[in-house]
Amino acid sequence: MRTPLSWLAEYTDLAPGARGADVAASLVRVGLEEEDLHGGDITGPLVVGRVLELEEQVQKNGKPIRYCVVDVGRNGQMLIEGKHQEIVCGATNFEVGDLVVVALPGAVLPGGFEISARKTYGRMSNGMICAEDEIGLGHDHEGIIVLSRLLGEERAATLSPGDDAIALLGLADETIETNVTPDRGYCFSLRGLAREYWHSQGSPEGGFREPAAVATPEANGDGYTVELKDDSPIEGNEGCDRYVARIVRGIDPTRQTPSWMARRLTQAGMRPISLAVDVTNYVMLAVGQPLHAFDVDQLSGSVVVRRARAGETLTTLDDVERSLHVDDLLITDGGEQPLAIAGVMGGASSEVSESTTDVLVEAAHFDPTTVARSSRRHRLITEASKRFERGVDPKVTAAAAQLAVDLLVEHGGGTVDAGVTDVDRTTDRAAYRLDVTEPARIVGVDYSRERVVAILRDLGCAVDDRGAATDDVHVRVTPPSWRPDLVDAPDYAEEVARIDGYNNIPSITPTPTGGRGLTHAQRTRRLVADALAGAGLTEVLSYPFVAEGLADQLMLPADDDRRQAVRLANPLSEERPLLRTSILATLVDALRRNVARGQRDVAVYELGLVFRPGGPLGTAPVPSVASRPDAATLERLYAAVPAQPRRAGILASGHAEPSGWWGPGRAVDWSDMVAAVQTVAAALAVPVAVTGDPGHAPWHPGRCARITLEDGTLVGHAGELHPKVVAALELPERTVAAEFDVDVLVAASAEPVQARPFSTFPPALTDVALLVASDVAAADVEAALRSGAGEALESVALFDVYEGEHVAAGRKSLAYRLTFRAPDRTLTTEEVNGFRDAAVAAAASATGAVQR
Structure with a gap:
């Protein structure tokens, strides 16, 4: 998620003099991952240029090189020759007449890369035509920036060679890029990131301004007809539990996206397209609620949300015809013609075009699992699906639609219909009975009751603390609608530790208690x-x-x-x-x-x-997730x-x-x-x-x-x-x-082994060679020797097996070394011979062995 500092400052108070690195460090303190910093490190001249001429030559290595003449306005008049700038470029995705971004000699690009006039490929290049990654606008290096594609034809038509590209693209404004983890979906918005920065500053009074705090009209019977008909085979898996529809009519199709909005979208990594589409994207970035705009003239009069039928197809906005799965949730026209894969991507049949004047704004709440499965099934990862599958605030739906309506009326010249559709089947979150000592027990820091309650309220939780008067350690906590990840005590303990500061957790080596090591x-x-x-x-x-x-x-x-x-x-x-x-x-x-x-x-x-x-x-049965399975299950x-x-x-x-x-x-x-x-x-x-x-x-x-x-x-x-x-x-x-x-x-090996005392007296070694039948196992002979040798036997080792001309057919010779040792004396030769003879006798009795 890319966050321009100037936009973030509208929703929360930044620390005096805070730069991008300072804000990023503050967000890291509350558990967000800093990915990168963009902008703020470019110095001009970085200007708009128009390509007047180009000559392409293929080098010996097969690489095409273009020698361009670029009009960069008054910045480009060379002091001596008085002509436009000549620039050498290796990209081929632009043509004569295109508006491009040009870094002139003296400009410094991200990373301290200074631009100067130099000879390359045999000619002098007076600057550089820039790609997105070279000026910190994105990661694309496939080709250079063509402003008509980046900003749209209408917006590009207002530009002139020599215009300041730093101001045009908002490159002077620092942009923080953060990595949003799956459990923090609310941070896929300026609303969520502003709240997190506010927490990092100690949650000061009045330091956070809710962007979704707008008045919304009540639903009435005059709104656009919407029906929710989800026949999911999985019980309790309702794909859509809220759908808000608002219509704005009479929008002037020639109206352009305001430059400030286009700049913010560009800074956030999104390409401006048209006023209606840009408004929905802008609101999505602001409050985290994905929106979709339909051309009312392409609709029949009602919207039905249902699962796909076998064999249905939909051509999505990327011009790909997709075979739909019966588990896909669809937005359909009157229940028949599919209009969009809910929460993923809209269809081409009802998209807003250059001639659209009447727009239906959709703001809905879709099941995260349903959206995630459809997104992966069709290999479509969109800005909407990334938010829905992580959980979108169901209470912000109407406010997001109102924000979009207001922007379309203000900048598009349209009028909003009096009819308001809000089909709401959402349910309020249940309160959780939390032991306020649990965060201290789990984290290991002594958090007071007052500190725990204050942090939870700053997070947006409703806390019933009536037990404080009776010294009851429990409070009833209702999590805010934008935090579906808050479920049980460990979740709340993590939030308390995060907001209080991970740096406040001491580094102490825990002392293990007895009996908690490795099992046998x-x-x-x-x-x-x-x-x-x-x-x-x-x-x-x-x-x-x-x-x-x-x-x-x-x-x-x-x-x-x-x-x-x-x-x-x-x-x-x-x-x-x-x-x-x-x-x-x-x-x-x-x-x-x-x-x-x-x-x-x-x-x-x-x-x-x-x-x-x-x-x-x-x-195996499929148990319900509502409660623990019973004994039979x-x-x-x-x-x-x-x-x-x-x-x-x-x-x-x-x-x-x-x-x-x-x-x-x-x-x-x-x-x-x-x-x-x-x-x-x-x-x-x-x-x-x-x-x-x-x-x-x-x-x-x-x-x-x-x-x-x-x-x-x-x-x-x-x-x-x-x-x-x-x-x-x-x-x-x-x-x-x-x-x-x-x-x-x-x-x-479960029983403990009793170690035998070690004898310091010398061992007595004796060898025996026994003839046995070829099918007799050496292990059986060894077992017999052990049984007859007595307690003085220390070890038996087979050291030779012989079958040959000196042994009768069907027989083999096994040679064993017997080691005897007494714990209290040196054994005599007579004692050793007696032990050996007893062992041989036992082997003869058990296996028919004959001593050689």
Whole structure:
């Protein structure tokens, strides 16, 4: 929103000597974002010029350059040659006879850019023909300013070469540009910004002058016929709850927009068009209420506001024919011919033209959501839609229409009809019972009751403070009509803090109370991520959306519950309409993309949610927003939400250890995935068991490990992916993967771990080699060794597996290193041998192992 200081000063008292930077800083103090400052930093000569001659030449680089002769009045008479100025220009959007803005030598443009006569492209250029951004009038740099297009043909016809362009365009007046956040829609007007500046100055008595304070006539039966027929399918979503219509007849179509109004519109970033249109834009900028002007002669006699019908179209003012949606709210002529998309843009059939003499002024209040959806649906972001979708004051509608009528009568020479139409279905805002101690509790500043009440009243709230006499801490607050964002205690607390001054909030480091740190689940998840990162893996984040054919590519069995995926009603991409049931389902994209970018050695992991419905889900109801859903509705909502366990997935390809001068590298294999899961389990002090799993997709049936807790609870799987899966997903050969349930590990690690005392006595190491059948799992042999070795056993480690000519067919040799240590003495050789023999005996009994 661009705000000229001279216009702002009409509605509020500026601080003595305040410049644009001072006003912008004041607005920042009350929470508005300064975007830019325009004007006030240009010194002349900056004049109007008329192009008399031009010669265009295309340079070697293909860029066209124009050598122009420009009449700039008496400013342009060169002292020696006595002829018009010759200026070199790179723009091509103007022709001979056009009026342009010329900066002559000696002028200083925004940013301290000084203009001087200089030789360029082989000729002397005595100045510069200016574009909008070069003089701070806008951001357009596509071409130079043509005044007939900027100000209109009629206004440009009154100009002469040599006229001061600084005064013409209001460039001496500083303009503040502010960024309006979605919750502060009232600041899309001089009315709102003047109020905010008034707050920044302490809300002095009489310091704010309401621009909408005009007398408005009561509605009567002689006004233009208006009907509100909104048949929205959404209950309570009335698209239009107020519509004011006023008619001004006999406007002189030759009347021009007053120069002061055209200048203000230009300063605000809007192009003057015609008197009727400029008046509606001017009033919109002043009070924040968008208006629309219809040519009465193009209407049949009534206006009906309704939703669009299937198949209807409308050619809007930008000459684009638009197919309307049944949710679009329309302004129609007699209920049939669409005239405008309500709150967005009018239609070409009823627009005000150069011959219009009778104008119907529309001032209406439209539902923000309805306007926002139509604006985005048709990709039309207009000045009206930006205001309506943020919330327009429903109480200013009649005043805005009256302001427009008065300006049309004053400057257009018309007369206003006695009939007044005001269809008003608005409802008053309900009072909120506010605890006046809440702002202090939320913000941390001790605001007194009197200060809170005073700020709320300055904001425009009606405050019932009758409880002050009884020491009741509650007051009843009715927010002003222009503040739809004020709903509950945090909203009012924010306003109190904002108006009192954010700078008054002390910078104090809060002291946390006990028991409010990370939960056990949060700490566990961080440990899991740290352990995987410490193992050399890189964390990635993928979107949880998958294609329908992915289950087939992963070779999931027909009865696998991972095939039961939730389908999105509005997917971001029709190619991926399902939610993942496995982390690996989306992690493969990250691996494939890295490999495609030339990264051969990749090891990535992700922690995230998967969606496992486990069967048909219930249908989610659409509860009312008027109150909290009841228990039955909540139960149905929860029944429609799938289970969402947290999983971790790992995917790797290439080399685990690179090759170099030290020797050959080592490719990643299934054991690296098992080791990664074991690393996580060790970090959480959760014992796990590893066994083979011959049939769990998408892993290779002979290279897949099943990882469980000691009680048999499944943790996950790790190993090498099936070759057919690798080929279907276009992954590198021998790609390995792991996926495990983080929630299971969180639950298993909930019990505190008791640390064992550390023995200072030396360990005793002994190795055993056992012959077992080839189908016996090494984990089963290890478990048997542990069970028979006794309490002195400190660790068991498998360090060799052998199958070859020295071992019978169908058998394998497993070599283990057993470490024994006593807490109170050095173990003797006889004791160690006894422990070892007992361990071997237990393994022989449990697995049929024979010591080599």
